[in-house]
Amino acid sequence: MRPSSPASSLILFLVCFLAITLQISLSYGQQPEANLVVLKGATLIDGLGNPPLADATVVVEGDRVRSIFSGQDRDTPAGATLIDVTGKFVIPGLVDTHVHWDVWMGEVYINHGVTSVLAMADVSREERTHSQTSLNTPRVFHAGGRPRLSLSMTREEVRQAVRDHLKKEPDIAWFVQFRENNAQMYGWAAEEAHAVGLAVFSHAQDAGQAIDQGMDVAEHVWAFALPLMSAQELEDFEAGRFVHWASYLEKGDRLDQLIDKAVRRGVYLNPTLAYEWGSLSPKSNQFEKEIYALLSNPDLSYYPSNRADQLLLRLRQIKTYSARYDHMPLISKLSTEDRQVVQDGRGRVQRFVKQYVQAGGKVLSGTDAPGVAAPGLGLHHEMELLVEAGLTPMEALKSSTSWAADLLAGFQGARGNQGVGSIQEGNFADLLILEADPLEDIANTKKIERVMKGGEFIQFGYHPEFFAGPPGPSPREPRISAISPHRVIEGEAEMEIVIDGTGFVTNSVVRVDGVSLATRFENQSRLRTAIPASFIETVLPDPYRMAGPDQRVGVHGDRSLSVAVFNPTPSGGVSNTIWLQVSARWKAR
Numbered sequence: 260m261r262p263s264s265p266a267s268s269l270i271l272f273l274v275c276f277l278a279i280t281l282q283i284s285l286s287y288g289q290q291p292e293a294n295l296v297v298l299k300g301a302t303l304i305d306g307l308g309n310p311p312l313a314d315a316t317v318v319v320e321g322d323r324v325r326s327i328f329s330g331q332d333r334d335t336p337a338g339a340t341l342i343d344v345t346g347k348f349v350i351p352g353l354v355d356t357h358v359h360w361d362v363w364m365g366e367v368y369i370n371h372g373v374t375s376v377l378a379m380a381d382v383s384r385e386e387r388t389h390s391q392t393s394l395n396t397p398r399v400f401h402a403g404g405r406p407r408l409s410l411s412m413t414r415e416e417v418r419q420a421v422r423d424h425l426k427k428e429p430d431i432a433w434f435v436q437f438r439e440n441n442a443q444m445y446g447w448a449a450e451e452a453h454a455v456g457l458a459v460f461s462h463a464q465d466a467g468q469a470i471d472q473g474m475d476v477a478e479h480v481w482a483f484a485l486p487l488m489s490a491q492e493l494e495d496f497e498a499g500r501f502v503h504w505a506s507y508l509e510k511g512d513r514l515d516q517l518i519d520k521a522v523r524r525g526v527y528l529n530p531t532l533a534y535e536w537g538s539l540s541p542k543s544n545q546f547e548k549e550i551y552a553l554l555s556n557p558d559l560s561y562y563p564s565n566r567a568d569q570l571l572l573r574l575r576q577i578k579t580y581s582a583r584y585d586h587m588p589l590i591s592k593l594s595t596e597d598r599q600v601v602q603d604g605r606g607r608v609q610r611f612v613k614q615y616v617q618a619g620g621k622v623l624s625g626t627d628a629p630g631v632a633a634p635g636l637g638l639h640h641e642m643e644l645l646v647e648a649g650l651t652p653m654e655a656l657k658s659s660t661s662w663a664a665d666l667l668a669g670f671q672g673a674r675g676n677q678g679v680g681s682i683q684e685g686n687f688a689d690l691l692i693l694e695a696d697p698l699e700d701i702a703n704t705k706k707i708e709r710v711m712k713g714g715e716f717i718q719f720g721y722h723p724e725f726f727a728g729p730p731g732p733s734p735r736e737p738r739i740s741a742i743s744p745h746r747v748i749e750g751e752a753e754m755e756i757v758i759d760g761t762g763f764v765t766n767s768v769v770r771v772d773g774v775s776l777a778t779r780f781e782n783q784s785r786l787r788t789a790i791p792a793s794f795i796e797t798v799l800p801d802p803y804r805m806a807g808p809d810q811r812v813g814v815h816g817d818r819s820l821s822v823a824v825f826n827p828t829p830s831g832g833v834s835n836t837i838w839l840q841v842s843a844r845w846k847a848r
Contacts, residue, residue, distance in 0.1 A: 295320050296688075296714060297335050300345030303327065304698065306660030306681040308653060311698065317349060319688040322392075322713035326684055348696050350656065350704070351682050352689030352712060354663035355397075355638045357478070357529055357625025362386065363561055363726035364634040365396030367553075370719055371635030372704070373397050374689040374712045375679045377625070377667065379433055380404060394717045395725065398679060398689075400667055402460070403427030405435060406448060414447050421451040429457065430667060430674075431476075436462035437469035449473025456673030458527075458666060466526075467517055475670060476527045476623070479535070480608055483517055484508040499582025502597050505604025508611055518611075522620040527666055529623040530612050532644035534631040535578045536605045538590055540647060546640050547574040549705075550633050558721040566629050569829030573631060577601050583782045588765035592780060613649030622650070623666060624658040639705045652701040688714040736832030737762035737824045746840040747790070749798045758786040758824060760834065768825045771839070775825070786824065790839070794820060798843045817842050 296319040303315035305327075314330035318339070335341055352374025358364070360378030368376060376397045381404035390399040406424035408417060421432075432452035437445050449459045449472055458476060463469035466482035477483070484504045488496060495501060508514070521528070537543060553559070554567045576587040579601065590598065616622055624641040626632040632640065642655040650658075664680025665672070678687045690711050695703035710717045739760040747754060758769060761784055769778045769788040779787040798818045819838040826832050 295339035297339045301347040301349045306351035348693040351660045353659045356663045367634040372691040400430040402433035403429035417447040432457040432459045434461040446472035453670045456669040458670045502581045502600040503604045508607040529625045560723045561726040585764035592765035609648035621662040652698045737834040
């Protein structure tokens with residue numbers, strides 16, 4: 260073989276050098292692939308309402324979704340971490356758009372697959388920033404509290420108050436309840452909120468008028484029932500003469516026109532069914548057991564006890580509006596007639612919610628947690644109740660995903676996509692891997708195998724050290740103003756006494772000398788109980804007039820029995836004490 264020339268050696272060297280350089284370059288270019296996570300083989304439900312994608316591949320890069328395709332379309336990117344989820348179902352991380360937020364709720368929400376919340380609160384920038392990357396709390400969007408508005412303000416003063424409020428960087432405008440007397444102030448404030456792209460969220464007495472003044476989210480359903488009442492009916496309702504406003508949610512032209520107006524204006528409906536109607540659901544016992552199982556977790560020791568007690572009782576209560584009852588009486592305490600009234604009202608509300616969606620409206624499954632629904636778990640219950648009302652599982656799922664995301668996108672979408680509520684390229688990689696199909700049974704959203712937030716899987720479980728804070732608000736204490744009779748004679752038979760006061764509830768208990776007696780609730784300001792004959796069969800020796808030469812031995816004087824009212828949790832508290840005088844018979848003679 261002929262020896263190589265210097266020129267050929269140089270060419271060989273350059274070829275080898277270029278090859279090595281190209282290999283290093285290719286290797287360097289593949290480094291980011293190590294940051295890829297690929298979920299392969301599941302059925303993808305993107306939250307947008309598109310048909311499920313079978314045998315899907317979801318490519319996650321960093322904290323975002325990079326691409327989505329069918330498993331047959333292309334190969335898995337080289338260097339990625341492959342996770343086989345064949346036979347599973349992937350849905351977006353859930354969004355609760357009605358939360359009275361406190362930091363202790365973080366773990367409870369994220370363990371139930373809720374990866375974003377809209378807080379009806381003023382949450383610090385530090386906490387909101389931390390929530391974006393933390394794996395033990397959802398992403399926190401907030402209202403910043405409510406702007407400081409008053410009826411005496413001029414238009415410019417209202418505008419300035421909203422501008423001042425915007426310094427809190429709210430994601431939505433949350434206003435006081437709309438009433439006829441604050442319509443002008445409300446409208447001025449809504450104009451300013453809309454100008455910066457914020458949707459307006461509030462209660463309303465009259466949905467039609469509130470929509471005209473700029474309301475974008477109707478909080479609860481009563482805003483659509485009250486406008487259907489006559490002036491006299493509205494007066495009677497406000498006076499507490501009716502059991503429930505839902506009795507007036509009558510289908511017909513007036514309601515159809517109101518729904519059409521709301522849908523055309525793009526108004527969201529937040530019906531809070533779990534709060535107001537969950538106790539009448541055929542699933543109420545199941546819901547209660549699930550809440551009990553949650554609260555029984557010993558690692559969840561920081562869950563406020565008053566909130567826990569409230570939830571455990573919640574599914575045995577119903578929200579009513581009659582002056583005969585407390586605000587949330589036990590269903591078992593309602594008369595047969597009144598129970599039928601609320602059952603009929605539930606049917607009317609369900610029909611209304613279904614009609615709203617069929618007309619093209621968007622429903623939000625915000626829960627109003629934690630006072631009336633369990634954080635996290637309550638969102639799943641709300642979706643189940645929406646399906647009971649007649650929505651499809653897909654529509655119920657959208658209420659906690661893409662429709663919620665649309666709200667966060669602001670007034671007429673002015674704030675843009677916030678990257679949550681759907682699985683699509685460029686969005687945050689917030690998603691749930693489910694063991695069963697939620698479109699077959701919406702309750703399957705609770706069958707969570709894994710939760711991913713920002714491209715990372717969370718670790719399930721609770722940690723007692725997660726939160727250590729002050730206890731919740733003190734319980735409400737009833738007050739006694741009078742008892743009748745206030746004086747009895749020793750040796751009398753069992754007798755009834757009437758207790759007048761305020762703050763009584765359907766499960767209030769009268770305690771006499773510390774003993775709880777069977778109590779009959781008449782209304783919020785009157786209770787009745789029977790004093791057993793044994794309590795008043797004899798009086799005590801008179802401690803002020805001891806037996807002596809001038810008195811008969813064994814002379815007895817008056818005694819007193821303490822009377823108080825106890826409200827069990829969650830109302831809680833013990834009233835002041837009033838004394839029932841038991842007089843000696845010899846003195847009465």
